[in-house]
Amino acid sequence: MANAQQRFALPQGARQIILVRHGSSVGPTLETVELGALTITNPPLAEDGHVQAEAVGRALAGAGIASIFVTPLQRTRQTADPLVRAVGITPVVVDDLREVHMGDFEHSFYEHAAARHPIIDRMFVEETWEVIPNAESAEHFAARIRRGIQRALESCQSGETVVIFSHAGTIAEICRQATGSRAFAFMGVENASVSRLIVQADGSWRLRSFNEVSHLV
Known part of the structure; x- marks a missing residue:
């Protein structure tokens, strides 16, 4: 008798967004970046953050990635670097996917x-x-995150997978929007963890997985 339960496959017309939180960053730092009227804290990865980034690169190198996105903050770009080298895709910076402003x-x-x-x-x-x-309002944060996801989807065709290297608050907000949960339900996003968002053919979001860290063991 044939097995009735099959491995997951993207539904017809759907796209997959792999969400990666940046690796562990250094502690208090004077490094900042100017984004319009905002001065935003911009720490680099710590030593263990670079180790985590290498693990992410190994884990996702064979995922059939079409595009890679990072935020203007250097810790996301540094976390993406090993994957960028492995697959030869130049990352695109999406300002709207940066962390909530505190x-x-x-x-x-x-x-x-x-x-x-x-x-x-x-x-x-x-x-x-x-x-x-x-601090940034919840309404403004939610709207710009939605805008950032739409920006990433502009380069993603049906059946493709893209990777977004982002931040804990941002990934938590994406998961909240996908599930309709309470505001901070997904705040436990670990450094260099992987979460997977499915964007259906009709544009609706479905959270496939959250906070995967087995690649870090």
Whole structure:
């Protein structure tokens, strides 16, 4: 009797987006990048982040990738580099897929988090970035992430796979939009993890997998 259960295949007319969070980056840094009126923290990868990037490159080199996208922040480009070398695809920068802007905490978020700043605690309880003074609004963040995904899809034909190297908050927001979950349901995105988004022929999103890390073992 034939096996009724088959391996996953992309549905007719669908496209796959592989979402990769950047590798581990260095701690507090003075490196920044100017994007319009914003000054954004721009740390490079730490030593273990480069090791994670090599693991991602090995894991995805045979995935039949059509395009690679990174954000303006160097940690995504550095994480993509091993895969770029392996497949010979020049990455495209998509500004809209960068991390959420943290307003007054943009250059000190992790220090405040480590110190259990009451605003950070409130942020996680209320599941909104907007409690941070001058932080990017949830509405604006959601809209630009949607725009960024559409930008990536412009180069992706039916049946193809593209890879986006991005950030924890961005990937969490993509997963939220795909599933209709509460705001911070997917905030546990690990460094150099892989998540997979299926964009159906009708344009709807379906989350196939989240936070894969077996390639890092």
